[in-house]
């Protein structure tokens with residue numbers, strides 16, 4: 001059994017005192033790949049250094065996250081493009097997207113930055129890793145305007161069944177993680193059990209989004225095994241099927 005955590009912020013300082021342990025635990029839990037998306041230019045080097053240190057295990061993506069608008073500078077886009085052109089091994093543009101849920105969201109600035117990064121992904125024929133909150137229709141609109149050959153992943157998917165279908169038609173797959181471990185997440189659980197398994201990939205979003213029962217500690221990548229087990233329970237199938245299909249989906253989408 002192999003598992004892939006398609007979204008894990010292993011570069012965040014929350015892991016500084018136990019990163020090695022978290023990586024060992026992830027391998028022991030059956031993971032063979034962790035995707036680490038960059039969120040802001042000041043951390044690009046941190047993400048890349050981590051992937052150089054564990055070249056067979058950690059794969060980097062680079063992007064400018066909509067929740068860090070205050071940190072982004074005009075030159076960051078050039079830096080991103082520079083990496084896409086010259087740094088080998090960057091597997092996707094991400095984490096990018098739109099978040100209209102945060103305070104002082106500045107939707108116009110977010111949309112502009114998002115569009116510029118979609119154009120970069122288009123030009124470099126890379127998939128994108130999306131963060132979308134309260135903005136699925138706007139994101140779908142922009143993806144139709146700037147179609148991507150290789151699609152991408154909607155991380156921590158929280159939309160409707162109809163939106164799920166629209167993303168898939170645009171070449172996307174949907175990330176499911178800790179949020180569905182909460183019994184009150186009935187809508188998300190229904191989606192996780194009803195959508196075609198080929199549409200889904202697994203993630204933790206660690207150190208964020210701790211699973212139910214683990215809320216007093218930071219989340220960690222080995223937990224993707226619990227996410228897989230829950231998905232198997234919800235779909236009433238073998239966990240081996242979940243790990244096999246979701247890993248294959250991630251592998252072919254991200255060319256791992």
Ligand SMILES: [Zn+2]
Nearest residue numbers: 007009095205
């Ligand atoms: Zn994230």
